[in-house]
Amino acid sequence: MRGPHNIWRLIRTGATLERTGAMGVVLDAYEAPPLLRAAARILGWPFQWLGDRGDPAMPPATRALTALGPAYIKFGQVLSTRPDLVGADLARQLRVLQDKLPPFGMDEARHAVEAELGRPLDEIYSEFSEPVAAASIAQVHHARLREDGREVAVKILRPGIERAFRRDVDAFYLAATLIEGLSSSFRRLHPSDVIEHFDGVVRAELDLRLEAAAASEFAANTEKDQGFRLPAVQWDLSSRRVMTMDWMDGVPMGDNVALDAAGHDRAVLGERVLQLFLNHALRDGYFHADMHQGNLKVGPDGTIIAYDFGIMGHIDEYTRRVYAEILYGFIRRDYRRVAEVHFEAGYVPADRDVDEFARALRAVGEPIFGMDATRISMGRLLSYLFEVTEKFGMETRTELILLQRTMVVVEGVARSLNPQINIWEIAQPIVQDYIGKNLGPRALARDLTRAAQVMARFGPRLPRLVEQALMRQVAEPKPLRPNRWRAAVIWATIGGAVGAALTLAIGLAG
Template sequence: MIRPKILMRLIHINWVMMFHGLDEIVLKTHLFRPIRYIAFLSPNYWTSKAREPRGVRIRKTLEDLGPIYVKFGQTLSTRKDLLPEDIAEELVKLQDKVPPFSAETARKIIEQQLGQSIEEAFAEFDPQPLASASVAQVHTATLNSGEKVIVKVLRPDIEDKIHSDVGLLYELARLAERFWSDARRLRAMEIVAEFEKTILDELDLVREASNASAIRANFKNSEMLYIPEIHWPLTRRKVLVMERIYGVPVGDIEALRKGNADFKKLAERGVEIFFTQVFRDNFFHADMHPGNIFVQLPDKYLAVDFGIVGSLSSSDQRYLAENFLAFFNHDYRKVAQMHIESGWVPASTRVEEFEAAIRSVCEPIFEKPLKDISFGLLLLRLFQTARRFDMVVQPQLVLLQKTLLNIEGLGRQLYPDLDLWQTAKPFLENWFKQRLGPSAKIKELLSKFPEITEQIPEMPGLVFQALQSAAHMEQQMQQHQKEMLELRKQLRRNNTRTLRAILGTGVLIAAALILQSPLLRG
């Protein structure tokens, strides 16, 4: 039974879709084509709203539905290869051009969070937002020290909206797992739980500031990536103040071209930054859509907005690296074996059959630049393979998969001739050499040497305890053996007595039968 609050939200979603004329688009799909004529009964069909381009209607619908839907549109906007051009171009506007909230509201939130007036906190403050996204908007300001900064302000009442939509997602996931067998394999409830944790973390700007500081430290003095500095005295849960950076938005290809950007190096560095964050640092920026990435010409990245980050367990990290390398080396048998060993596919799966399926999907895309790869077809075939072999979705990897798609989408925009595989393979080989090679083992041993030396004075006592324990154990074993031997002797004696009793009873019964025989009486 759907709860009333969830039902009201579903009704609202349908009303928003109808208001923007999306009922017409839905009715044109294959499923609803037989009843498409009922669209003429909709008032929106005859209004100017319905005559707006479909991309505009979809964008406005996502904006009106709230932050979760805007996030979905942002993710789609990075995959222009999977969308019609008119829809993709409109969804790009969701990255930093979501309708802003009022300057008065922003001012009230800032002053409430900082406990002082805008005039006290800043020498200058621009009430006109520089950019506005799904969760927050940003204003430019100048500190009393003269430093230029960005002030990020959380949207008002956003937590209630997100909780409402997450509740709807849980309800839909619950219904899906109840009535759709594939939803259980896809682990819909766990994926929603992972998404809920991620989106709620994004509502704490102190956490985001901490994430930014950590990645800034990881890439200190890097030639590939720069992260702006956080101003902690003016940072609160709903307000974040950081250094203002100046760069060209990575999605503005024309401006990059005019600035003589090195597109090939940018594409290669994007891949390297991703793999460095995932495997070297185990802490990656998981919201790398074009609205959060800028370029310092000609070839250096500037990144902002660290509300969503990801990390992996050491086992997932190593397993993923081994999978990537196996893919890059065309070793599909190893990929199949690792999936079975990890439990991602059932243990009863035939390795040869799974290997052949993976080869048929992946082999056609190797040694091809991004522009020659149909990722729409690749994803479709991967989903078909996963369904065929009952492959279980890993919720902890969903953020990583989303980020990888964003990186690939950026690479396609910047340098379609990029060979993704050859760019990533040397990095992974070097990572394995550093983490698992002989020198890595020696370093690990040396790192533990101080701990070992601290235990050396205690070793004689530990050895003595071990010998005492072994001697005591040996005595117990000997006693146990004696008891077992005695038990065997007792069993043999009991068995002999039992056998004699049985034989004696048998003889008596036989004698009685003979004495009662008619032959003896006669």
């Protein structure tokens, strides 16, 4: 990880940042201390001639990352979802990174398909086009199956992309280690953890089987959603480096002129985009986290078609309930209840003042509600909310930052279709319906049933687990405080008794 090639890669990175003017932007965004600023300048300035110039028409940060190549482009896109780490201004700059590169050749594409699928390309496809889209990790071809004539999209990883990403990610880890050693103020941002998160995202995108699985799960969740479709995965023609999906024609979501010419109602489409996203996030807890115009089309019948499932967001059921109640509290302008929910969920430390927190939340909500309805933004509300909760000691939650970032993107898509759209008017019934189904008596009964099933399953094992724990404590006494140990035994024993009772109750009910 710390070989000379990684050091040389960091020198080239520093030189490119310096040459494009991005070094100062990055250091300012992180409020870098003097020692780190000096080290960065020393790393970059003497070697400027080694750095890439990039496209002068781009902002400095996007210009530098684009010049440095695919891994840096992808890293910038991941950081654009983390304004808590890079600041709102830099995150905004990074969102415009264009994940587009020149395509690789047809011979390489043919070789990749044949190596992965184990058959000659002409035996699988009767037609196979030049690339129709090319990004930093993969490119897509339009093809026709020889077997039944169906049109399909074939996504192929770039040759050698895994090795190229591995090299750059290793250099990122080295940079994170150096930064942590230089500045204690940077250690609180956990740069190594950020690189580890990025590494996980990239590893997932470099295995198209995982994207195919994400598409399949997303399709299963949304199969009953009116006006929404996903291309089906052709599993027998998909592998780690090649993925085949049905081809679905449609008008690009970002082309308003073409949408109007096709007779689509853009106001209806804007509402549907928002409704779909909110349902996926709240109802399913699994949402498309890259839902921009480039990944959306509109079919001839007005159906919204989604593509590219490399980045998906997940929110667990408990967190969904908490944030639905928070959003609903804001919709009703019940700031005291919003504050209480934060305390009940443990998001804000218990030693903080709930009334003071409620007043801070009012300062977030009232200016937004004072706006014209067409300017109200749920994404902006979440952004302000995170700022306030951070001041009151709430730790950053990565999945919610991704939710907020995607909400901003989806709202942007909706407003591009209909600038007069009223976000709250669309959101309120969805949030209210979710709360009715998941926070009322029916939800409590459902939760108790699940708890009973779990206890029934593990209840018979609890006495043995307690006995084993006691035996270990006798054999190897540990410095546990007596009251804590007694509490553990008491609760385990109670759990065993409850589990046995529930087992009997369920058995009798059956």
